[in-house]
Amino acid sequence: MNIGKASAVHIDIIETLPLLAELEDNWNAVYDADDEAQIFLSWKFLNGFLSHTPGPWFILAAKADEAADTPYVAFFPLRLQTTIKNSDVFHEIRMAGSGDYTGIVCRPEAENKVVPAFARCIRQMNWARFKLDNLRMSERRVRLLLACFPKAGFRSTEVDMVSKVDGIDLSLCPYVTLPNDWNGYLVSLSTNTRQKIRRLLKQVDTTGEYRITVATPETFAADLRTLLRFWEARWRSRKGDRMDGLVRSNGIMLTRSFQSGMLYLPTFWHGDRPVAALATLVDPRKRTFSFYMTGRDETFDGPPSGVILHAFSIRHAIENGFSEYDFLRGNEPYKYSFGCAERKIRPTVLEARNGRNLGGRxxxxxxxxxxxxxxxxxxxxxxxxxxxxxxxxxxxxxxxxxxxxxxxxxxxxxxxxxxxxxxxxxxxxxxxxxxxxxxxxxxxxxxxxxxxxxxxxxxxxxxxxxxxxxxxxxxxxxxxxxxxxxxxxxxxxxxxxxxxxxxxxxxxxxxxxxxxxxxxxxxxxx
Known part of the structure; x- marks a missing residue:
């Protein structure tokens, strides 16, 4: 689909897995060049997610001209959801991907032309709502995108991400920039935290009643079951009827990630009793660890398993040359004890002012x-x-x-x-x-x-x-x-x-x- 000569941008719409597979090298090159790119927009993660996604998804792929051998310079993964109510049909375009962040993958030098071109392309589609959920994107790119949806025809609302249950702000995302060595990291922490982490890790580093194992191909299935069992016990009362589906989808995603070399899964043991596990997504291209999920035995009254597993994972990340440990969404206080800065994501909803699909169809x-x-x-x-x-x-x-x-x-x-x-x-x-x-x-x-x-x-x-x-x-x-x-x-x-x-x-x-x-x-x- 060409959106017009004036834009000097040609946009194709990718809608099948075979076509997406052909883009792997091109996608990875753009991903590596984009400082804003993150694991949930990596080709490997997204390809795995879309292969298990029901319903229509599509990726806008931008390049300078229509020539077949011209590489793409940006990708925008999206999906379409449908609702029938009040004797009409309404479409909602949402961000594609599974995880805490969404966005655009784009070469920085192309964003001034490409991001508005993506917006104009989306305006030609038929939808009543455009939900930019979990949007992790620079203010510059956000402005370029939203400028193409004027107030005369669209309402723009930033979504409130503060939980009414516990007050956690899910738009705030703590992260740690990792130094080159473990001791350098410890020095950056408060004295109390530094001493606490050293004391706790000593308990699992020496032979004794506590130990940590890291999932291998032989142990992964059992380790994953441990994690999901603990996580389900902690959250079922809040998630309700959605829990079975969440356990199933997380199990599929984490299994796929492990098989792709993108998951680090340590389990904390008291003797032969597993008491906690932590799943972290690993991005070798961006050198980041992204904490995804943890679960623990609520009846265990020993050392704080969450602190131990996070400290253990951060040390492993530093020792293997990773540059960031991302706690993802949520400003839970414990995260900041690890020396976090924070970034803010800006989930936004655009709605057609007449409430109907654009184009009336x-x-x-x-x-x-x-x-x-x-x-x-x-x-x-x-x-x-x-x-x-x-x-x-x-x-x-x-x-x-x-x-x-x-x-x-x-x-x-x-x-x-x-x-x-x-x-x-x-x-x-x-x-x-x-x-x-x-x-x-x-x-x-x-x-x-x-x-x-x-x-x-x-x-x-x-x-x-x-x-x-x-x-x-x-x-x-x-x-x-x-x-x-x-x-x-x-x-x-x-x-x-x-x-x-x-x-x-x-x-x-x-x-x-x-x-x-x-x-x-x-x-x-x-």
Missing amino acids: IDPRGIPDVLRQATELHRKGQVADAEAGYRRILEIQPRHADALHRLGQLLAARGDFAAAKRLFRTLTTVRPDAAKAWQCLGQVCESLGQHEEALRQYLEFMRLQPDQPDGFVAVAKCMAKLGRMAEVNAALLAAIEPASAPSVRKWRDWRGLPDQPAAGEHSVSA
């Missing part, structure tokens, strides 16, 4: 989600919203077979047989070999009293599915209503000859009819 890439939701609403009896979903699909794809079929069924059930007939008629041209389409068309014709026309549709249904008893019954009923009882056998034979003589016998047996009607008798009673 749905986004084509959202059609599968719209159909799925409309079908479920239809099944639950919420027919106004279901009808809205089907009609929105047909506005942009008038020959969408499933939408034609399901809207036709909805209208027929409501008694609007003429409108249903038009839909089923179109459906038979879209799927001429679908027997169900002809059957539905026959049924609405019959409901309209158009028995001759209904008969033609039923005969086509029988031709496509000669073994279905419904077809025989429908044809017989139409013949009876047309007063053509003597023609029933001939019509049936004409419909199914020459291949389905056994079906005729099956039908006769099912109806309890003799092979040949007696002289002067009709073959089907009215």
